[in-house]
Amino acid sequence: MNPACSENSLRNHLPTFAKFASLFAAVLGSIVLLGWIFNIHLLVRWFPNLVPTSPSTALAFIFSGFSLWRLRQINTIPNPDRVGRLLAAGVILLGLLQLAEFLFEIPLLFDQLLFAKQFAALRSQPVEQMAPNVGLGFLLSGLALLLLDRQSSRGFRPAQVCSLLAGLIALLGLIGYSYRALSLYRVGSIIPMGASTAIGFAVLSLATLAARPDRGIMVLICSPTTGGAVARRLLPMTILIPWILGALRLIGEEAGYFQAEFGVSSFATSIIVIFTLLIWWNAKLLYLADLERERTQRRLAM
Numbered sequence: 001m002n003p004a005c006s007e008n009s010l011r012n013h014l015p016t017f018a019k020f021a022s023l024f025a026a027v028l029g030s031i032v033l034l035g036w037i038f039n040i041h042l043l044v045r046w047f048p049n050l051v052p053t054s055p056s057t058a059l060a061f062i063f064s065g066f067s068l069w070r071l072r073q074i075n076t077i078p079n080p081d082r083v084g085r086l087l088a089a090g091v092i093l094l095g096l097l098q099l100a101e102f103l104f105e106i107p108l109l110f111d112q113l114l115f116a117k118q119f120a121a122l123r124s125q126p127v128e129q130m131a132p133n134v135g136l137g138f139l140l141s142g143l144a145l146l147l148l149d150r151q152s153s154r155g156f157r158p159a160q161v162c163s164l165l166a167g168l169i170a171l172l173g174l175i176g177y178s179y180r181a182l183s184l185y186r187v188g189s190i191i192p193m194g195a196s197t198a199i200g201f202a203v204l205s206l207a208t209l210a211a212r213p214d215r216g217i218m219v220l221i222c223s224p225t226t227g228g229a230v231a232r233r234l235l236p237m238t239i240l241i242p243w244i245l246g247a248l249r250l251i252g253e254e255a256g257y258f259q260a261e262f263g264v265s266s267f268a269t270s271i272i273v274i275f276t277l278l279i280w281w282n283a284k285l286l287y288l289a290d291l292e293r294e295r296t297q298r299r300l301a302m
Contacts, residue, residue, distance in 0.1 A: 010232065011222045014210035018072045021207030026065025028200050032058035036115050051194040055111045057130050060094045060138045061200050063087045067145045068204070072211040084145070091142030098135030102190070132187045133169055137201050140166040144208045157216035160209060167205030173198030175243060179250055226286050233282055237275075245270050 032053045035043025045052040070084030100106055130138075144162035151157050173193045176184030186192030213222050221231045249263040258266070 011213045014213040014218075014222070015072065018068065018207045018211040021203045021210070022065045022068035022072060024065070025061050025200055025204050025207070026069070028196065029058040029061030029063075029065065032196070033062065045194075046196060050196070051192055053194045053196050054130055055115055056094055056098070057134060057138075057194070057197055060091050060130075061204075063090045063094070064138070064141055064145065064204055067091065067142075068207055068211065071145055071148050072207075088142050088145035091138050092146065093142075094130070095135045095137070095139030095142060098130040099132060099139065102132040102135065102187075131190050131193050133173075133185070134193050134197055137166050137169045137197075140169075141201070141204055141208070144205075148208070148211065151215070155216065157212075159212075160216045160218070163205045163208040166201055170198050170201035170205060171239070174202060175246075178243070178247060226289065229286065229289075230282055234278060237278055241274055242271060245274075 031043050033055060035041070036055045036058070041052075064087075067084045067087035070081045071088070073081075140162040144159040144166065147157075147159040147162070150159065173185040173195070176182065176186075177195050177198065182192060185198065209218060212218060220228055221235070222228060245267055249267045252258055253260060253263050
């Protein structure tokens with residue numbers, strides 16, 4: 001595949017992804033909030049064994065989605081979108097309040113006061129009170145939105161760093177749920193992050209990066225160079241392959257097909273073999289692309 005074609009296709013589709021992802025975050029929060037308002041448990045907790053999402057978490061997703069919707073367009077005027085920045089500041093405030101409640105043990109009972117009847121109906125079920133990792137995720141997401149167009153003289157963009165850190169929190173949550181490893185999405189003995197919250201963070205993090213496909217680290221990923229081609233091919237694999245192999249190992253050990261020692265050794269061997277093949281495949285494609293480039297240059301020279 002021509003790297004330039006891949007670059008143009010990716011760069012053209014990323015803003016569209018950011019558009020629909022911002023709507024997804026806003027709709028996700030709105031569904032949960034409507035579930036609390038009308039006491040519809042299915043909207044608050046999608047499956048019986050999942051942790052219900054709190055109203056404050058839903059509100060933060062609504063703010064995040066609409067903020068990204070307004071800020072995703074590159075402003076051609078000196079003053080950025082004030083409404084979008086104000087919504088981002090609201091996300092930061094919600095995250096800071098939850099972190100303050102965790103660090104200083106200050107009980108903030110806004111959700112219980114506003115939805116006392118609904119909380120009483122779910123008394124036997126733990127409700128996610130925007131756990132500390134959730135509060136940190138919203139703090140990072142809000143900072144990413146607020147600093148979306150900030151860049152240092154050396155090209156450093158703090159918004160992308162915040163988005164990647166928020167995405168890491170989401171990835172830990174998703175892996176924790178898929179592996180049933182509670183410690184990956186819960187801090188101490190506090191009620192853990194909900195599965196829908198982890199999905200929302202993942203989508204929001206990717207959308208914030210996609211909103212500026214020609215800035216910062218996204219320049220390399222979307223570039224028509226050999227480095228951009230390698231990044232586009234290998235980055236998804238570095239996440240998906242270990243995740244899938246780890247799940248297969250866990251399933252095999254729990255089913256009693258093999259012991260833990262064999263599981264660890266087979267996991268390591270599979271990683272080595274698969275990534276060796278991936279690197280060889282990419283090297284071959286880049287080698288053929290360089291040969292084609294040399295032939296084109298010789299034709300042009302003649």
